[in-house]
Amino acid sequence: MAKKGVPLSEMATSDTHGEDSAYFAGWKAYDEDPYDAASNPSGVIQMGLAENQVSFDLLEDYLEQHPQEFGWGCGTSSFRENALFQDYHGLKSFRRAVALFMEQIRGGRTQFDPEQIVLTAGATAANELLSFILADPGDGLLIPTPYYPGFDRDLRWRTGVNIVPVHCNSSNGFRITLRALEDACAGAETMKVRVKALLLTNPSNPLGTAITRPVLEEILDFVARKDIHLISDEIYSGSVFSSDEFVSMAEVVEARGHEERDRVHIVYSLSKDLGLPGYRAGTIYSYNNEVVTTARRMSSFTLVSSQTQKMLASMLSDKEFTENYLRTNRERLKKRYEFVVEGLSNAGIRCLQGNAGLFCWMNLGELLEEPTVEGELSLWNLILHEAKLNISPGSSCHCLEAGWFRVCFANMSQQTLEVALMRMKDFTEKMKAKQMISSM
Amino acid sequence: MRVIVPLQAVVQGRGGIVLGSLIPCALFYFLQLYIRRDRPSSSASSLPELAPIPRSLSRSLLSPRGSSGPARLSSRGASVARDDDNPYYVGLKRCAEDPYHQSSNPHGFIELGLAENWLSLDMIRDWLISNVKEPLLLDEEGELSIHGLATYQPYDGLMDLKMAVAEFIGQVMQGSVSFHPSQIVLTAGASPAVEILSFCLADPGNAFLVPSPYYPGWDRDIKWRTGIELIPVPCRSTDNFSISIAALELAYNQAKKRGVKVCAVLVSNPSNPVGNLIDRETLYDLLDFVMEKNIHLISDEVFAGSTYGNDRFVSVAEVLDSENFDRRRVHIIYGLSKDLCVPGFRVGVIYSYNENVLAAASKLARFSSISTPTQCLLISILSNTKFITEYLKVNKERLCDMHALFVDGLKQLGIKCASSSGGFYCWADMSMFIQSYNEKGELKLWDKLLNEAKINVTPGSSCHCIEPGWFRCCFTTLTKQDIPIPTPFSRTIRSRPPL
Numbered sequence: 001m002a003k004k005g006v007p008l009s010e011m012a013t014s015d016t017h018g019e020d021s022a023y024f025a026g027w028k029a030y031d032e033d034p035y036d037a038a039s040n041p042s043g044v045i046q047m048g049l050a051e052n053q054v055s056f057d058l059l060e061d062y063l064e065q066h067p068q069e070f071g072w073g074c075g076t077s078s079f080r081e082n083a084l085f086q087d088y089h090g091l092k093s094f095r096r097a098v099a100l101f102m103e104q105i106r107g108g109r110t111q112f113d114p115e116q117i118v119l120t121a122g123a124t125a126a127n128e129l130l131s132f133i134l135a136d137p138g139d140g141l142l143i144p145t146p147y148y149p150g151f152d153r154d155l156r157w158r159t160g161v162n163i164v165p166v167h168c169n170s171s172n173g174f175r176i177t178l179r180a181l182e183d184a185c186a187g188a189e190t191m192k193v194r195v196k197a198l199l200l201t202n203p204s205n206p207l208g209t210a211i212t213r214p215v216l217e218e219i220l221d222f223v224a225r226k227d228i229h230l231i232s233d234e235i236y237s238g239s240v241f242s243s244d245e246f247v248s249m250a251e252v253v254e255a256r257g258h259e260e261r262d263r264v265h266i267v268y269s270l271s272k273d274l275g276l277p278g279y280r281a282g283t284i285y286s287y288n289n290e291v292v293t294t295a296r297r298m299s300s301f302t303l304v305s306s307q308t309q310k311m312l313a314s315m316l317s318d319k320e321f322t323e324n325y326l327r328t329n330r331e332r333l334k335k336r337y338e339f340v341v342e343g344l345s346n347a348g349i350r351c352l353q354g355n356a357g358l359f360c361w362m363n364l365g366e367l368l369e370e371p372t373v374e375g376e377l378s379l380w381n382l383i384l385h386e387a388k389l390n391i392s393p394g395s396s397c398h399c400l401e402a403g404w405f406r407v408c409f410a411n412m413s414q415q416t417l418e419v420a421l422m423r424m425k426d427f428t429e430k431m432k433a434k435q436m437i438s439s440m
Numbered sequence: 441m442r443v444i445v446p447l448q449a450v451v452q453g454r455g456g457i458v459l460g461s462l463i464p465c466a467l468f469y470f471l472q473l474y475i476r477r478d479r480p481s482s483s484a485s486s487l488p489e490l491a492p493i494p495r496s497l498s499r500s501l502l503s504p505r506g507s508s509g510p511a512r513l514s515s516r517g518a519s520v521a522r523d524d525d526n527p528y529y530v531g532l533k534r535c536a537e538d539p540y541h542q543s544s545n546p547h548g549f550i551e552l553g554l555a556e557n558w559l560s561l562d563m564i565r566d567w568l569i570s571n572v573k574e575p576l577l578l579d580e581e582g583e584l585s586i587h588g589l590a591t592y593q594p595y596d597g598l599m600d601l602k603m604a605v606a607e608f609i610g611q612v613m614q615g616s617v618s619f620h621p622s623q624i625v626l627t628a629g630a631s632p633a634v635e636i637l638s639f640c641l642a643d644p645g646n647a648f649l650v651p652s653p654y655y656p657g658w659d660r661d662i663k664w665r666t667g668i669e670l671i672p673v674p675c676r677s678t679d680n681f682s683i684s685i686a687a688l689e690l691a692y693n694q695a696k697k698r699g700v701k702v703c704a705v706l707v708s709n710p711s712n713p714v715g716n717l718i719d720r721e722t723l724y725d726l727l728d729f730v731m732e733k734n735i736h737l738i739s740d741e742v743f744a745g746s747t748y749g750n751d752r753f754v755s756v757a758e759v760l761d762s763e764n765f766d767r768r769r770v771h772i773i774y775g776l777s778k779d780l781c782v783p784g785f786r787v788g789v790i791y792s793y794n795e796n797v798l799a800a801a802s803k804l805a806r807f808s809s810i811s812t813p814t815q816c817l818l819i820s821i822l823s824n825t826k827f828i829t830e831y832l833k834v835n836k837e838r839l840c841d842m843h844a845l846f847v848d849g850l851k852q853l854g855i856k857c858a859s860s861s862g863g864f865y866c867w868a869d870m871s872m873f874i875q876s877y878n879e880k881g882e883l884k885l886w887d888k889l890l891n892e893a894k895i896n897v898t899p900g901s902s903c904h905c906i907e908p909g910w911f912r913c914c915f916t917t918l919t920k921q922d923i924p925i926p927t928p929f930s931r932t933i934r935s936r937p938p939l
Contacts, residue, residue: 007703007734008796009643051591079565084556085784086629086777087536121628121786125807132665158639158665158804277592278812280628300660301632305811306784 011158026380026390035388037415045420048390050205050358051411052239052275054332058325059275062315078310085306088299090119094309097316098283102268104322105238110250112285118295119309121280123235123269124154125302127199130265130284131159133294134229135196140164140188142198142228144176146361146397146404148205155199164188164195165398170363173352174207176200176215181222197229198222203236203246206397206406207361208337208354210240213247220252220260229263238273238326240356241334253287261287270312272358273329279308333358333410336417340409343421347428358410365403367431376402387427389420528656528902531886535896550895551917556783556864558917563831564781564821593812596802597626601815604822605776605789611828612745612779617758625790625801626815630742630775631661632808633788637771640800641736642668642703648738649673649691649705651683653867653903653910655712655740662706671695671702672904677869680859681714683707685725692733704736705729710743710753713903713912714867715860717751723759727770736769745779745832748840749861760793767793776818778864779832785814839864839916846915864916868897871909882908 026048035043085091095114102112120126135141137160143151144166155161166184168174181198188195200219203210211219223230232249240246253261266285271277281304286292316322340360341351352361368375373395380393394404409417532554540548602621609619627633642648644667650658652672663670673691675681688705695702705726709718718726730737739756747753760767772791777783787810790801822828847857847866858867874881879901886899900910 008794008800009640009646009703011639011643011800013796013800049592053591080558083564083782083784084558086786121807121809121811128807154807158807280809280811298665301628301635302808303628303786305628305786305814307814307817308811311813 026384026392029384030390033388035416035419037413037419041419042388044384044388044390045416045423046390046411047408047420048392048406049411050272050408051277052272052329052333052358053412054336054410055275055325055329058328062318062321066314082306082310086303088119088296088303090117090304091306091309091313093317094304094313095119097313098268100319101316101322102237102285104319104326105243105273106246106248106251107243110248110254112250116285116287116289116292118284118286118292118299119304120282120284120295120299121302121304122277123233123267123271123282124150125299126267126269126282126284127151127231127233128154128157128159129295129298129302130197130229130231130267130291131155131161132298133291134231134265135159135161137161138193140193140195142166142181142184142188142195144168144180144200144204146174146206146394146399148201149392149396151199161196162193164193166198167400169401170352170404173209174204174361176211176219178218178222181219185226195226195228197231199231199233200249201233201236202249203234203240203356205236205357206359206392206394207352208357208359209352210246210356213252216247216249216252220249220256220264223263224260227263229265231265231267233267235267235269235272236357237268238329239333239358241330241337242355243326243330245355250285258287263288265291273326276312279312280304281308281312336409339414340407340417340421343418344407344424347421347425348432349424349428359406359408362405362407363403364405364428365401367428367435368403371402373402379403380405382431383427387423389423389427528898531890531896531898534890540894548894549890551914554896554914554917556781556914556917558781563834593809593815594802595806595809597624597805597810598812598815598819600819601626601810601822604819605774605787607825608776608780608822608828609744609774609789609791611825611832613753613755613758617755617761619757619791623791623793623798625792625798625805626810627788627790627805628786628808628810629783630740630773630777630788631657632805633775633790634658634661634738634740634773635664635666636801636804636808637738637773637790637792637797638662638666638668639804640797641738641771642666644668646701646703647671647695649688649695649702650904651675651688651705651707653681653713653900653905654706655708656898656902658706668703669700670706671700672906674904674906675714677858677907677910680716681711681867682716683718683722683726685722685729688729702733702735704738706738706740708740708742709756710741710747710860710862712740712743712863713865713898713900714858715863715865716858717747717753717861719751720754720759723754723756724763727756727759727763727765730769731766734769736771738771738773740773742773742775742778743863744774746835746839746864747862748836748843751861753862757791769794771797779835780821781835782818785818786810787814787818842915842918842920845920846913846918850913858910865912865914868911868913869909870911871907874909878908885909886911 027046030044030046030048033043034040035045092114095117098117099112099114103110120129131141140162141155142164145168147165151163156163164184164187166176166180168176168180185195198219200211202216220230230249234248237246237248248266249264250266253264264287267282268285269282270279271282284291284295286295337354337360344351344360344362350363352363354360364379365371368379376393376395380391383389383391392406394401394406397406412420535549535551535554538548539545540550599621602624605626606619606621606624610617625633625636627636638648647669648662648671650670650672652674654672658670662668671691673684673687675683675687692702707718707726710716711718726737737756741755744753744755755772756770757772759765760770770793772789774789774791776785776787792798792801843860843866850857850866850868854872856869858869860866870885871877874885882899882901886897889895889897898912900908900912903912
């Protein structure tokens, strides 16, 4: 952005907002030409947005039975308290409800204390807050690749913090290894970047896999050895297809009798599991009281609407509803996933074996003209403009191996998904045919 | 709500309290006895204490690597983790922990330090009861659909809300200027609005010139994460704390000498904490000043709809409309917490004429977005312009009445207030009651007011006022019964002049 007229700050004019990348360019293309079955059947289908719409009907049913809560969320007698409530501690009933919900997701295997919960307007804000609190400008955050493209912006932009990638690859299913962690640290040291924390996304975005217990244990040992913090972003914890396949960092910490807990902070939100990103309800759960106090104060910049807190407190405290929701949601996501993987397989496309999330991680390496970032982006561009599908290229996620793409499947109807898979099949057939011809 | 006076306790040296008269009388009795008492001051123990710095933190300052202590915070985080000893926050905390309630907590603290308006919530509540019966989830076909509420929406606010807010601000300014929705970025409160704007206008180490006294919250909202310096530019009681361009000029040059780059002038209008309005002439002068220095002007107008008195509020937007100033350097901060009395809903506004600022701010708004259902609710309320017109009118009348009563009540105790036409507070001169005419003396009085009279007011030093003895007293959380009707006793006391 050129500086013209009255001077602006570096931050306002820099590119650190990261929105010039392919990840966001695809969204723009979708915004300009969005698919609609009836009115725009040749429009772009959005598969680059990890949003969960598969269980809206459950929420709508709940609302029909409890209309008061989604109206203006407050009975007449308490309107005043609600309208005035801007305490950064957050509504106690809401914090309790969130703690309960998080425990339910983990099958009751952990306990969460509402007093350790800090509320923020979304997980985006939660992650940024932790960056501000745990690291100084110029410090480093270790993040295993591939990772959510938004991190480049959310964690670095205003904080001045650096991301130090921990490279994982397909040889072991992109599992995080000790070697990769050590290498990343060594790299940081050479660049004179002080590493302050490791940020894990579990289940992983974009891989769609839950991290196994042995790896989590190894990671906790590693951060303890390096005396750094550990942020465990568990926003997809309720979207693991089968609940016993998810191990939370909280479980590992509790199993160790809470040793090392002062360095562990969990990020959660209702945007993915509950499909309510518009509500802006995120949280930091920390075992470290200093972090809780500081995060609370800083959350003044990102408070959750009191009306929303009240509304959600009721809903999340309804155990019957939440149990049914979590179970049904998992089943539907699993079904979708299997449907997508099968559809892609019919098109000759392999996916990483996943067990969680709103997306799958597929490999189009065979279709690349050259196994490079350029090759990948060129293919991505073709898929966007010819197949009219917006998917996310692995390079946006800092994947070192070219040809991997993240495909979201939960933000559309079954019919639209079928259309998308059909388009994908047609496209790959065309590409393979082209390749055959050019190799003749 | 009745108010308690620790009269007997002060006289008899005990901790008991008696039902007495009402707030300014409470103040008066207390101040009289405070001045005359010759017991040794016990205030040292009740002054706010700095929390001890935890050992692990101090160790990190000495040896940044490899200790066996628990994981440390960044220096940014650590400075925030330390307890805030600023009286502004100490008082608020104390009151929040032990708030006065007529029946359930008659010995609690009375809060006069929080600028919240409770006078007109009943009107909003009543409107909601009669108008918002159905859930807000009916889509265009009248079908129940959560889609519009639940899914990701633009981070800087729904266009419908921007339109409704633009309309609302126009009504607040009484139609003197129209606001364009496309120049609005919505945020979860005015605090993130001013922080995001600051991130856009200045780099770490740069500075804003801020006429003082100013709102204590800015020290946190602006300086904290941005690294921007706030340079207070003192205003004087002799001209009712009006902004002086000469003082701005001086401060600008002093900053320059220090090698500090000034990026903007930040003003509040109506002023917080004084409550006066910036007149048209001064607005022109400010615009000339920022043009000449090639810097920005930020006008925080959150109290624009909460005016009373004879002076008409003039927004900087109105002046821009009528003259040929360079608009790209002007930005307005607004919000619904004050004028619509809904701070819990978190709605702040950045209004800018600078498209680059808008572009950057709308991206930064992702960290502070307003919850969609709340946005929908507010669209509903704000779209009913007839209700809003009535609401704004009645709210102003109530503010006017309370202000007059409160100021008069203070006057009867010999406490004069600065002339003010807006806001939820008055700026009271209690300098004649402080023992040593300096910040320490002022804080001593503040402390006694808080811990003995159990009244929280905001001391001028928290607002960077250079003249000791001024206090901001909010009156919008009171009811009329709290404002005193003179009793025979108080008349007797009043006849004796204050020391």
